[in-house]
Amino acid sequence: MSTSVDFLLWVRGPGFDIALVVFLIGIVIRLLEVLILGRKPDFAEPRGAELGAGLRTLVTRTLPEQGSFRRSPFTVVGGYIWHIGFFISLFLFIPHIELINATIGLSWPGIASNLVDAVAAVTIVTLVAMLFSRMSHPVKRYLSGPEDYLTWLVTILPMITGYLAYHRMIDPYPLALGLHILSVEILMVVFPFTKLMHAFTFFIARWYNGAMAGRRGVQS
Amino acid sequence: MQKLQDIAVRVETKEGSDSTIDHSNAIPVMHEVLHALKRLKERGDVTSIDLNSMPFGPGDEETLLSYLGCGEVTIELQSLGKSRICETFYPGVWLVDHYNATGDRIALSIEINRVPEIVRSQPEDISDAIIRLEQQLNPDSTA
Amino acid sequence: MSEATLERGMNAFREQMDAPIASFFSSCVNCGMCAEACLFYTETGDPRYTPINKLEPLRRVWEQEYTLWGKVKSVLGLSQPVTDELLEEWESLIYDGCTLCGRCSMVCPVGNDISYMIRHAREGFVAAGYSPEGMKGASRRAVTIGSPMGVKYPALAAQIKHVEADSGLQIPVDVEGVDYMALLSSMEIMNFPEYLEALARIFxxxxxxWTISxxxxxxxxxxxxxxxxxxxxxxxxxxxxxAEKLKVKYVISPECGHAYTAIRWEGPNLIGRPYSFKVVHILELLDELRASGRLKTEGMDETRLTFHDPCQIVRKGGVLEPPRNLLKMVASEFVDMHDAREMNWxxxxxxxxxANERAEELRLKVxxxxxxxxxxxxVETLVTACANCRLVIEEGLEEYRMEIPVVGLTEMLAEHLVEDKSE
Amino acid sequence: MAEERNPMAKTLGESLRQSGVSRRGFLKFCSATASMMALPPTMVSAVAESLEKAKRPSVIWLSFQECTGCTESLTRSHSPTVENLIFDYVSLDYHHTLQVASGSAAEAAREAAMHDNEGKYLVVVDGSIPLGNPGFSTIAGISNLQMLEETVAGAAAVVAVGSCAAFGGLPHAKPNPTGAVSVSEIVKDKPVVNVSGCPPIPTVITGVLAHFLTFGSLPELDSLGRPMVFFGKSIHDRCYRRPFYDKGLFAETFDDEGARKGWCLFRLGCKGPMTYNACATTKWNQGASWPVESGHGCLGCSEPDFWDTGGFYNALSIPDSDVIRNAAYVVGAGVALGAAAGALNRRKQSKAASKHETVTIDDLDKKS
Structure with missing residues (x-):
C-alpha cells in the first residue's frame, strides 16, 4: 500500500468485498436470529385484526406522538433532520446513484450536487448536535455506552469523509475517495453488530407492537 | 503547413445548424465585465480578465466575443508580433489580443479601462524617443 | 422446599425470549424518548427510571445468549453478566418504578413494546427471588386465602347480605346456567360495595x-x-x-384494570387453551346494554367531571369507546384530560x-x-373504572390536599338508573 | 567572448532592449508570460519588474525511460514557441532530441554547462529511472541513475517533466519490470517540481520554466510537488460539462444522444473528479480542444499510477467485483448461518422451558 491509488484500489476491491460479506451475512443472521425465535400462540379471543394494525403502526410510528414531541423536541427534530439528510446524501447524490447503478443495475433520478452538499453540511452539524445532546441530556447520557458513541462515529465518518472528498479538502483525491469508501466499509462492518441494526429490525419491532396492540383493539 | 486553428471545427447541434452550443460560461464573464465597468466609472478601477484561464466549453469564447462585438476603435500594435486591440460595443471594455511573431495567439484578455495600458506610450519608450529624436536633430552632439 | 435462585431466574429469562423481545432489543437506539412517556421519570427526573433501562438484565440475557455476536463478546469477556447484585439493584426499578402502564410502548419511535418486555422480565426476577415483599405477600394470600387482600367468601357473603338488605334486591350466588358470571375485586368487596349494588340494580x-361464584x-x-x-x-x-362449572356464557371482569388483563388477555395463554366462555369488561357489557336500549338512565350530572382511563382497560385492554359512550348518558359537563384515552397517564x-408498601413514597411522588x-x-369530580386506580387516586388526592371525589363509572350509571315502577 | 559563452551575464530586459524591443513590446511579452504562468493580470507589473532583472538560466534536459512525448509536447508549445523559449527564456544547453551536437560533443556540452553554472542551472528530466538493472537504460554508457545523480549535484532545482519522471509513469505500471522510479525518489536534497501529465501540457512546462526565470524560484507546489497554479483545481471542477454532471445528465456510450449533446462522461469512466491538471482551461494545440471537449473522458494521466486504476472506462469508485453474484452467495451463506443461529436460539428457548420449575408461593424468597 505505497500510494493513495493502491489504497483506493484496495478499499474498492478486497476491502469492499470484505465489508459486503460481513454486512450481508451479519444482517441475515441477525434477522433470522430474531425471526426464528417466533411467538407463542395467543389463545385469547382477539378484538381486532393483527395484520392491519401492525402495518399501520409500521407507518404511524414515523410520526412522533404529540406529547413526546413536546417533551423532547430536539431528539425528534434532530433525529428527523439527520436521518433524512443521511438518506438524501446516500441515495440522491448522483455519484452514489451511479455506483448503485453500476453494481446492482438500479437507478433513479438524483438531485443537484450542491443541494446534496448543503444537506450533508446540515446533517453533519445535526449529528454533532446530537452527540452533544447525548452527552448532556441526563437520560441519554445515562443510557449511553461505548456502542452508542461508536455507532455515532461510524455514522458521521462517511458524512465527513464524503464532504471532505467532495470539497477536495483531502489531498490527493484518490486518498479522499478511498477514505470515504473505507469509512462506509467500516460502517457496513460495524452495522450488524450494533444498534445500527435498528434500520432493519425496526420494521419487525413496529409490526409486533402494532399487531399485539391491534389484537386488543388498540392502535398503538 | 496548415495550422491547427485553421482546421474548421464545427460544433454539431441537434438541428445541424451552425449556431454554437451555449455552455453558458459566457454570461458569468459578461456579468464580471459589467461589475468592472461600474467600478471603472465610480472609482476609476482598471480590471483585466485573462480569457485563457476560463473553463470555456466549445462555443463559449465565440459567444462571449460575439456578445462584446467590435465598436468604434480598433488599434493594431506591431511589437514582438502583432496585437489587435479593439473597443467593444461597450465603451470602456477593450479586447486585447496578442500574437507572436509567427502569428500564434499568445494572450487574449478583456481590459476594462479608458485606454488599455499597452496602448499608452511608455515612459521608457518616451525617454528612448527623446534620445533618438535628439540624435536625429543633432547627429554630431553625441558620439 | 425449593427456593428462588439466580439460575432459576436466568432460566426464566431465557424461557421468556421470543421474536418480539429480540426485535425490540435489536431496535433500541437509546434515544431516551421512552423516558418522557414515563411518569416515574418525568416526576423524579431520575434517568434510571427510563423504561428501557429497567430491562437491562433481560437485555443482557438476550445479547449474551440469543445473538451470535453477543456470544462471541461473552467468550471474549467483553460483556457484563447478570448477577444477583444486578437483579437486586434493578428490582426496585422494575417493580417499584413501573406500573406496566404501557405508555412507553406507545411512543417508542422504533416500535418497542417495552411494557411487554417488563411483564416478561418480571418472570425472571420473581424466579430469582427478587420481588417486593408486599407483592409476595399479596401472592401468598391470593393463593392460600383466595384474595390478595385476604378476603374470604364469608366476608363477601356478609357484604351481599348487607347490599341485599339495603337495596331489597337479590344477589344470585352459584346459580348455574345463567348468562353472566360476575367477578369482583377485593377492593370492591371491602372498599366499594356500591359496585355490587350497582351491578344488581342495572342487571x-x-x-x-347473572351470578357470583x-x-x-x-x-x-x-x-x-x-x-x-x-x-x-x-x-x-x-x-x-x-365459570365452566356454572356453565355461564360470559365472565364479567369488574372495574379493575389488571384483572381484565389477567382474565381477558393472559388467561387463555396461561391455561394454554381458549375458554369455553367469553370475557367482557363491565363497561363493555354496559355499553352493549346501552346500545341495545336495555340500559335506561334519567337525569344528568351537571358537575364538571373528567374520566381517568385505567391503563389496563383502555390502553392495554382496548375498551376505548364504552366509557365515553356511557358518560355521555349521565354527564353533561364531561371534559377529557389533556392526554386521554390510549395516551392517558x-x-x-x-x-x-x-401492593408494594416500600414504593409508597415514590408512588405518591409520581x-x-x-x-x-x-x-x-x-374539575369537581373524577370518574374512573378501576378500583385500584380509584384507591390510588384517592390517596394521592389526599396527599396533595385536593378535594375531588372519585366515583366508579358503574355506580354513577346506577345512580341515574330509571327506577322500575312496576314493582 | 565570455559574454557570448555565458548568456546568463545579461538580464532579459537588457537583451530584449538590445534587440530593439520597445517597452511596450516588453509589456506585451510580460502579459503573455503572466498568462502562461496562469498568474492574474494584476501580476503583470510584478512580472515585468522581475523579468527586467532576470537572467536566462542554463537548462540541462535529461531523458531517461521515456517516449519523447514530453519533448514532442514541448515543441508544440505555441506560447511561447520552443524557439521563443530557447531564445528568450532559457539557455537549453543539453537536450538529446533537440541539440545539434551528438556523441562526446554532446556530453561535453552538458559538462560545460554544469561547470559554468554551478549551483544555478536547472535540470529538466523526462522519463523514469530504472533501478532494477542500471543497464536497462543508459546514455553514452552512463546509467540513468548515475547521470541523474551527477547532473543534479550542482543544480539549483529539478523539474520532472511528464508522469514518468514525476511519478514513474508507464514504466512504473504494474508489474514494473524495470523497477522504474520517479525523480523525486532519487533526488532528495534539491527542490523537485513535478510537471505531470502524459504528456504534460506544453504551456505548463514553459510556464514553470518562465516562473523560474521570472522570479528565480519555483512556484508554490501541491502535496504531489506540482505547481498549484496549474494543478490546484481538478479537471472536474473546471470542466465545462460539469453542469450536466450536476443535473445528472450522462452519456452512456460514445455515440448516443447524450454524447452528441455533450453530456457528462462520468459513466464512461472519466477520471476528471480525481485528476488535477490545467487541461480544462489551458487546453491543447493552441487552445483548440482537450480530451473531454473531444468527447473522451479524462484518463487521469497527471495523477500517480493512472495506468493502474482499474480501467480507463470504469468510474473510480465502482467496486471491481461482481456485487450481485457475490451478494447472492453471501446472502445464501447468511441464510444458512442465520438458520443455524436461529435453531440454536430455539433450542435454548425450549431447553429453558423444559428446565422450568414451577414457581409457587413457597419459593418466592431467596434463601441466603
Missing part, C-alpha cells in the same frame, strides 16, 4: 341473568402483578373452573405498585403527574 333493569369471585391476579405465570395460572384457573399504582392533569382541568 335487574336490563334483565341480565362462591368459589371464584376474586378477579384480581397477584401472579400477573408479581410476574409469575405459574401463580397467575393457578389463580386464573380457579375462575375458569368455576397512569395513576402510579398499577402493575402491583399499590402522582404529581395526575395532579397536574387535574389541575389543568379544574
Amino acid at each position: 335487574k333493569q336490563a334483565g341480565v341473568t 362462591s368459589e371464584a369471585f376474586e378477579a384480581t391476579n397477584a401472579g400477573i402483578q408479581i410476574g409469575s405465570s405459574d401463580i397467575a395460572r393457578e389463580l386464573v384457573n380457579r375462575v375458569v373452573v368455576a 397512569c395513576c402510579g399504582g398499577g402493575g402491583g405498585v399499590s 402522582f404529581k403527574r395526575k395532579k397536574t392533569q387535574l389541575d389543568e382541568l379544574n
